[in-house]
Amino acid sequence: MLAEPPPSLRSVTTSALPGQRRRPADPPVGTPERYWRRLLLVLAVLALLTRLPSFRHPLWNPDEGYLAVQARLLASGGTLYTTVVDRKPPLLPWLYEAAFALCGDGSLGPLRLAAVAAQLLTALALASTARHRWGDRAGRAAGVLYLLVSIGLNPEDAQAATFEVFMLPFTAAAVRCADRGNWTRAGLAVAGACLTKQTGGAALVPVLWLLWQHPGSRRTSLLRTAVGVITPIALVALLAGPSRFLFWTVTGSGAYATFAGSELHVLTRALANTAILAAGCAGLLPPVVRVLRSARTGAADLWLWLIASAGAVLLGCHFFGHYYLQLIPPLVLLATGALQILPPYRLTSALLTSACSCALFLLWGLLAPRPDLVHTERLATAVTARTGPADRVLVWGIHPETYWLARRAPASRYLTAGLLTNYSGGRDGPQVGEKYGVDGSWPVFRAELADRPPELIVDDSQGRPYAPDRLPTLRRLLASQYERSAVVDGAVFYVRAD
Incomplete structure (x- = not known):
């Protein structure tokens, strides 16, 4: 027993x-x-x-x-x-x-x-x-x-x-x-x-x-x-x-x-x-x-x-x-x-x-289909076609996989807009913006972009609370140094004005 x-x-x-x-x-x-x-x-x-x-x-x-x-x-x-x-x-x-x-x-x-x-x-x-x-x-x-x-x-x-x-x-x-x-x-x-x-x-x-x-x-x-x-x-x-x-x-x-x-x-x-x-x-x-x-x-x-x-x-x-x-x-x-x-x-x-x-x-x-992946693959293809292997890119969105699929280096250590705006998982309303990002992130972000400006900026916000027009720093950067060049699957592409 x-x-x-x-x-x-x-x-x-x-x-x-x-x-x-x-x-x-x-x-x-x-x-x-x-x-x-x-x-x-x-x-x-x-x-x-x-x-x-x-x-x-x-x-x-x-x-x-x-x-x-x-x-x-x-x-x-x-x-x-x-x-x-x-x-x-x-x-x-x-x-x-x-x-x-x-x-x-x-x-x-x-x-x-x-x-x-x-x-x-x-x-x-x-x-x-x-x-x-x-x-x-x-x-x-x-x-x-x-x-x-x-x-x-x-x-x-x-x-x-x-x-x-x-x-x-x-x-x-x-x-x-x-x-x-x-x-x-x-x-x-x-x-x-x-x-x-x-x-x-x-x-x-x-x-x-x-x-x-x-x-x-x-x-x-x-x-x-x-x-x-x-x-x-x-x-x-x-x-x-x-x-x-x-x-x-x-x-x-x-x-x-x-x-x-x-x-x-x-x-x-x-x-x-x-x-x-x-x-x-x-x-x-x-x-x-x-x-x-x-x-x-x-x-x-x-x-x-x-x-x-x-x-x-x-x-x-x-x-x-x-x-x-x-x-x-x-x-x-x-x-x-x-x-x-x-x-x-x-x-x-x-x-x-x-x-x-x-x-x-x-x-x-x-x-099950993956519509988000299809969207990201389209963006990655467009980024690859518009940049060279050594060019740095900023994808302003919540899909960092775009960098990986396009085989392009990100222009910032902050790989998503979420770290800089506190947007995550559908958060909206008053808790999204520059002042809600990770402490100290925006001065570092501005220094990164000033030191080595990205050749291409992809605005993939599509009307979400972290859109550039709601963020003074990014809005000024786009207005002063970049010009709109294309729209791919709802994402706006900006290239250097010079």
Whole structure:
């Protein structure tokens, strides 16, 4: 007979539904090597299958375009947080740079494969946690369920090789390591998540809960965790410049993280993406709700992980679909744990429902048109035709991928109008303008344009709140030094007057 799981694991097997005997975790079958070899093959095939749509387009969203342009600038001698800037930590820009150095910078194919690997690693970490708590069958279920629901969002959010996808392996690994009492490794995993995206720090909440529940010296465990978290972040900060690193990743985003000026738009997006995620997780939610209503699951660390991740989604006050990706790993483990105390047919039902939902999102990704990409490709073609390889260009808009597709260097370190005006995700009204941009950005921007004026300026604002006629600096520049030359797909092209 198997021993009862230790209290520190907070397993859902500690309780059962009324009138039903608790079903213990299934015993291991075969050797661990054989188990993981078979599961790895299944999960690898499933990870590749679910991310097939990601290879369909050269780009899925502006975040990929921003990272691609950053990587080119870094490869050509740029310095992160000085001549190459963004509000994100450095791990993913460095990964893009490394991929471009090894495979060339003309395609994101290698990054697509890296994203497949990231999803596979996340599934394996969740499977390992579930197997450790509830047995072999639970491990298989967690890995498969995760990959089935991992694409349950708009394809622009789920299929892009961006921050959340590469953050999730670290968050899943942090909980796995804490579950086994490996505190230094858990801290290192939390640090990796934070260095991929700031909200990865949400994984620290379940880690600290498990630390508090674990037998042994809490002081020693806390010290090991702190060393694991702080050391990599401190080293990266020293490498990037402590003050610049702190500004661009923490203190410089105050105006960005606010509802002001876009309340209705943001609320509509939040409700829409919540509904889409609920559809993608249709196989997970019923068992979680069923057990939550009928029994005490005891999985406090998983609930805290989910709540902390939900707080991370709320933190940015924008509710982009890709923010919701970090809710999926704790939901998968909660559902897997709930299924261990429900009748066996509920697992079959969860898998079938998740598979059907996955098929719908897979078709969506394979068949959905990308009108924004078509527009950007037209602009890039026009920019290439009107400039030389050494010319600098300013694309005034929110699609930095134009630079990458046109293979032209940007005239400024600020790759989008959003950094200079606080426009992002449809924000409108009083919170958009020169005074709402990143602190100190406009003097730097004016100096860049004065030092090396761009040969071509593309106004792709198309009536949005950041249009040049609402920005005195840009309006004066266009009036004094440039003349209108063409209109391409709604974007106005300006060339040097001389």
